[in-house]
Amino acid sequence: MNIRIVARRLLFFVLVVWAASTIVFFIPRLSPRNAIRERFGELARTGGFSPADVEKLIASMQQQFGLDKPLLEQYWQYLGNILRMDFGYSLSRYPMTVTDVIAQSLPWTIGLLLVTTVISFVLGTILGAVAAWPKAPGWLRSTATPFILLTGVPPVIMGILLLFFIGFRLKWLPLGGAYSVGIVPTWSWSFFIDLMEHQILPALSLILGSVGGWVLSMRGMGITIQGEDYVNFAEHKGLTGRRIFRDYYLRNALLPQVTGLALALGTVVTSAVVVEGLFGLPGIGTALNLAIRANDFPVIYGIVLFITIAIALLMTLLEFVYPLLDPRIRAN
C-alpha cells in the first residue's frame, strides 16, 4: 500500500467529517425554533420573570453562544471548535460540556455495543463457515439453525421478551440499570459481577437477533468458495482438512464478511438508542434520548457529529485492514 492511497483515504475521512459537521451546523439553523428562547420561555412561564428581562437574558445568552454574529462567522468559529473537539455546553446539564456528556456515557456504549457486535460477528461467521463445510460433524453444523430462526428479530422485541421471561418471571437477572441501586462503583470483584449481571440481558437482546444474519451471509459465501478451483486443488495437493478449511476456505469466505461488518457498524447506534433506553443504561443512546426530550440541541448535535466521526474513523481503519486481508486490493 503506497503513501498516495493512504493520503487519499485520510483526505476522504476529513471530507466526510467536514461534510457531516457542516450539515449538523446548518440543519438546526434552518429550523424556526430557537433553543434558548424555548428554554427561557419555559422558565418565564413557570418562574414569573418579566418578558423584558427574559428578552435581555436571551440576548445575553445569544451573545455568549455567539449567535448574534453573522452566520458565516459562526460557521468558521464552529469548525474551529470541532477541531478542538469542543461541541459547546449542554443546555440541560449546564455547566457540563457536550464533550463531558459524551465522555461520561461513551464507555457504557462501547462496552456493550462493540462487544456484542464483535461477539455476533465472530460467532455468526464461525457457525456459518462450519454450517457450509460438508466435513464438519452434523451436530456442529446444525448449531447455527436456532440463530437463523431468530434472524431479524429487532433488539427491542428481543429485549422485552428477555426482560419479561428472564428478568420478571424467572427473576434470574436484574430488570435494568447499569448496576444495582445503592452500590458505589469501585474496582472490586463484587462490583464487576454486579455490573456484568446487568449487562447480560441487553447484550443477549443485541446478539441473539444478529448472529443469524452473519451465519446466513457466511454460509452462502462458504458454499460459493467451496466450488472454487483453488479449494479443489488444495484437496488434490493432499493438504489436511484443517489447513484447507483455514487457509483456503475461511480466509477467502471472510472477505465479504468484513465488508458487512463495516456496514453493520453504521446501524449499531440505532440499536444503542433503543436498547439502552429499554434497559436504562447510561450510554450514548440514553444521553441522546434525554437530550432530545430536553431540547438540548448542543448535546444532540454533538452526539450525532461524534457518532458520524466515530463511524467514519472505523470505516477508514477498515479500509486499511482490508488490503491486509486481500492482496488483490493492495494492487489497485
Next chain:
Amino acid sequence: MVSLVMNSAASAKPAAMSASQPVLRVNNLEVTYYTDLGRAKALDSVSFSLKAGQKLGMVGESGSGKSTLALAMMRMIKPPGRIEGGEVIVGDTDLMSLNDEGMRAARLDKIAYIPQGAMNSLNPVMRIGAQMMDAVKSHVRGERGSAIEDRCTAALRSVDLDPGVFRMYAHELSGGMKQRVCIAIGILLRPSVIIADEPTSALDVVTQRQVMETINRVQAEINAAVILIGHDMGLMAQAVDQVAVMYAGRLVEMSSVREMFTDPKHPYSQALISSLPNLDTKGVFRGIPGLAPSLLRLPSGCAFHPRCPHGHEGLQRSVRPEPVTLPGGRMVACHLYNEDGHRHE
C-alpha cells in the same frame, strides 16, 4: 537447468523399480453418478497400465469420462458420484484400499494432479510460496522451513519460473505462469504418476507449447508416468507416446501415438482422426455423424453402434465388445476385431 533437490521422501520410495514393471495399473475402474434422472455410468471397467517415463494421452468427446477417470484415480469423486469398484495401483499400493488419511498422504506424493482450470487454481489471498510450502508440509515431517523453501524455489526454476515468483500472488502472474506454478506444485514431491487435466485449455497456442514442453521436461527429470487429458489431437500427437481413446465411459482403444494416427483400429478413433483438418487436402470439414450418447440412456451392446459406419448387426446391438489385445500389444474394444487381431467383417 537446475534439477530438483533430492529429498528424503523421494529417496525412500522404491526407486529401483525394473523398467518393464508398470508403475501404474488401473484395473476395472468403475464410477457411477446417481442423479435424479437415473444412474449414469461415467466409467465402465476401465483398465490400462503405464510404465515409468511413459506419457499417455487420454482423448475423447466431452462427457466421455476423461476427467472422471482423473478424479477417480485421485479418489476425488464427489457425491452423487461413487467409485463402485476397481483398483488403481501405484507402485505396489492400491489407492482404493487406503483409508482417507492414507489417500490424503498419497495425493501429490504418489500421484499428482495438475488442474484443468489453472486460472483459478491458486488461492488469491496466499503467496505462491505459502501454497507450495503447505503442500510439502502436509506430507513431509521434520524438514526445516528453509529446506522446504529451497525445494520450492528449485521446483519453480525447473518449470522456468523466476524464484521471485515464490513471494508473489496469483493475480500478479499471467495464465501461463499460473499453469507453470501448478506444474511446479505437482512435481514438488516427485510423484510416480502425474495426471494433467487439459493443462493448456485456457492458454494461447504459444503458451500452450511452452507449457507442454515444460511438462515434458519435468516429466523426464523425475521419470514419472504422465497422463495427459485433452481433446486437442494435434497437441497430443506431439506430446505423448501412447494414446487412449474414451467413448461413453469406456476405453475403446489404446495404442502408440504413431499407430493411432496412421492406422486407427476402432471406428470411433478412425472418425476422430479423419475429422482432423488436413493442410494437404483442403476440403469439407468432416465431423463425426450423430451425437455423443447420454450416459443415462446408453445404447445397448456397443455404445457406439448408432454412429458406427459398419452397420447395425445383431452382435453390435446386443453384446458389449470386450477389450482385446491385438498382435503388437495395442488394445481395442470393438466387434470388428478378435483376439488374433483379425478383422472380421
